[in-house]
Amino acid sequence: MSLERTKAAGFPADHNDVELVRGAHPPHWRNPPPTGAYNLVVVGAGPAGLTAASEAASLGAKVALIERGLIGGTCINTGCIPSKSIIRTSRLYADMRDAENFGADAPDHLRVDFQRAMTRMRRIRQRISHADSAEALAALGIDVHFGEARFDGSDRVTVAGTTLRFRKALIATGARPEFPSIPGLVEAGYLSNETMFDLVDCPKRLLVIGGGPLGCETAQAFCLLGAKVILAQSDPMFLPGEERDAAQILSEALAREGVEVRLNTEVVAVRRDGDKKLADLVRDGDTTTISVDEIITGIGRSPNVDGLGLDEAGVAHDAKGIKVDDYLRTSNPRIYAAGDVCLDYKFTHTAEATARMVVQNALFLGRKRLSELVVPWCTYTDPEIAHVGLYPVEARRDGIPVKTYTVLMHDVARAVMDGEEEGFVKIHVTEGSDRILGATVVAAHAGEMINGVSLAIRSGMGLHALADVIHPFPTQAQGIKMAGDAYRRTRFTPLWRHLAARWLAWSRR
Structure with a gap:
C-alpha cells in the first residue's frame, strides 16, 4: 500500500x-x-x-x-x-x-x-x-x-x-518489486506484493508467476482462501536455492491443497478478454492458454x-x-x-x-x-522452510567435508500430536567434529525452531552442546535436540564402549 x-x-x-x-x-x-x-x-x-x-x-x-x-x-x-x-x-x-x-x-x-x-x-x-x-x-x-x-x-x-x-x-x-517483461502484462493489469492486499474479493482463478518464497507463500494462501491457483515457474524447480527434499515436501503440500504447479513453464504473453486475462504458457515448446481473473508476480526485488x-x-x-x-x-x-x-x-x-x-x-x-552476520531465513508456507548457514553443496565447494544429522518430524512426539508430521530437521557439521555449518528445518514452525541453531552458530556452540540443552516436553523444537543426540551417539566408539564396560564391571565388585 x-x-x-x-x-x-x-x-x-x-x-x-x-x-x-x-x-x-x-x-x-x-x-x-x-x-x-x-x-x-x-x-x-x-x-x-x-x-x-x-x-x-x-x-x-x-x-x-x-x-x-x-x-x-x-x-x-x-x-x-x-x-x-x-x-x-x-x-x-x-x-x-x-x-x-x-x-x-x-x-x-x-x-x-x-x-x-x-x-x-x-x-x-x-x-x-x-x-x-x-x-x-x-x-x-x-x-x-x-x-x-x-x-x-x-x-x-x-x-x-x-x-x-x-x-x-x-x-x-x-x-x-521486479516485474517480468511479458508482452501485454502491463496493459492487461497485474498485482504484486504492493497491490495484492488491496483486493476486495478473492479471485476465482489466479495465476502466480514465480516460484520463489513470495510466489509459493502467495499461491498457497490464496488457494486456501478459495482461489483456483496456477503457479508458473520458469525453472525446473521452485525455491531453487533450497535443498531439494525440502522443496519436494512443499511441492507435494501445494499439490495436495489444489495448487496447480507448472514447472519449466514460461509465461510469454498476456492479453485481456473482457473482464478476464488470457495468459499464454510455454513448456517444452508447447503453448497453452489459460483464463484467469488476476495475475500476481513474485520474481524478486x-x-x-x-x-x-x-x-x-x-x-x-x-x-x-x-x-x-x-x-x-x-x-x-x-x-x-x-x-x-x-x-x-x-x-x-x-x-x-x-x-x-x-x-x-x-x-x-x-x-x-x-x-x-549469521542470517537465517524462512519461507512461510505450510510447512515452513527455514535455513541458516551453509548448504552442503556450498561447504563441499569450499572443500569442507560434511556430515548431516537428520530427524524426521514424524519421529517428534509433539509434531505427531499436532498433526504436523511433514518435514525434517537437518543439521550439517564438519565431518569428524560437531562444528555446525548450517541447518535446514522443514516443519510447521520451522521459523521458530531455526533460532536455536542460529544462536549456536553465532556463539560457536557445537552440536554436542545442543544435545545438552533441556527442552520443555513436548515441543517440536525437540527435533533439534534429537539431532544433537544423534551426533552424541556417534561418539560412542568401540574403544569408548569397551572402556565403559570395563569400568562398570569393576564398579560392581
Whole structure:
C-alpha cells in the first residue's frame, strides 16, 4: 500500500487504513526546521531506517529521518505484516477442512469470508504500525521529515525544499518489486506484493508467476482462501536455492491443497478478454492458454536508488544496489547503507541487524562486519522452510567435508500430536567434529525452531552442546535436540564402549 493509493478513488480503505495513514504520514504534518548539522540523517523509514534512527536517538544522537511515503516501509505496509496475517487466516481454514484429523467434524458448508480476512489484516497492520508513528518517533527526539530526499553534495541532503547537513548519513530506501517483461502484462493489469492486499474479493482463478518464497507463500494462501491457483515457474524447480527434499515436501503440500504447479513453464504473453486475462504458457515448446481473473508476480526485488542524487554525493551504485564495504560504508565515507538497498539478503531482520551495525560503525567508531552476520531465513508456507548457514553443496565447494544429522518430524512426539508430521530437521557439521555449518528445518514452525541453531552458530556452540540443552516436553523444537543426540551417539566408539564396560564391571565388585 502506497500513500498515493490511499488517496486514489476506489481504494478499499476502511477506518484501519485511515488510522494507519494518520500515523504513518499525517496529512497536516509540518517538517521541523533544521538546527545545525545532524549526527545522523536517515533516508528511508522502513525497518532499517526506523531501527537506526531510534537506536541513534536513544544514545543521544541528533537524528533526522526522511520518508517519502508511509513510515514502516514494505514490511509493515505491503510485506511481512499483511502477508503473514493473511497466511494465518488461510491456515485456519485449512485446519477447519482437516478437522477429522483432529478428532472433530469438519463444517458441512465452510464458506471463506475473504473480506473479513482482509479487514483483520488491515486491523493488525494498523495496530503494529502505531508503535512507529510519526508522533511516536518525534517523541523520541527524532526530526521526522516527509518528502523526496536528494543528496546535493557529500554532506547534505534536500527534502521538501529544506537542506539538512549531516556528519553521517544512512541510505535505507529499501527495494521494490521486479516485474517480468511479458508482452501485454502491463496493459492487461497485474498485482504484486504492493497491490495484492488491496483486493476486495478473492479471485476465482489466479495465476502466480514465480516460484520463489513470495510466489509459493502467495499461491498457497490464496488457494486456501478459495482461489483456483496456477503457479508458473520458469525453472525446473521452485525455491531453487533450497535443498531439494525440502522443496519436494512443499511441492507435494501445494499439490495436495489444489495448487496447480507448472514447472519449466514460461509465461510469454498476456492479453485481456473482457473482464478476464488470457495468459499464454510455454513448456517444452508447447503453448497453452489459460483464463484467469488476476495475475500476481513474485520474481524478486530491485533496490530503490533512482532520484537520490547518489552521483552528486559520490556514492557508487549499480543495478544491484548501493555498493558497500564490510563495514557498510559507501564510497563516500560519510554515508552508509543498510537493508534491501545494498544487501543480497533482502529480509526485515537483516535490515534491522545491519542498521544497528551502522549506528555503531558510523557514530561510535565501531568495527562491526557484515561478513560476521549469521542470517537465517524462512519461507512461510505450510510447512515452513527455514535455513541458516551453509548448504552442503556450498561447504563441499569450499572443500569442507560434511556430515548431516537428520530427524524426521514424524519421529517428534509433539509434531505427531499436532498433526504436523511433514518435514525434517537437518543439521550439517564438519565431518569428524560437531562444528555446525548450517541447518535446514522443514516443519510447521520451522521459523521458530531455526533460532536455536542460529544462536549456536553465532556463539560457536557445537552440536554436542545442543544435545545438552533441556527442552520443555513436548515441543517440536525437540527435533533439534534429537539431532544433537544423534551426533552424541556417534561418539560412542568401540574403544569408548569397551572402556565403559570395563569400568562398570569393576564398579560392581
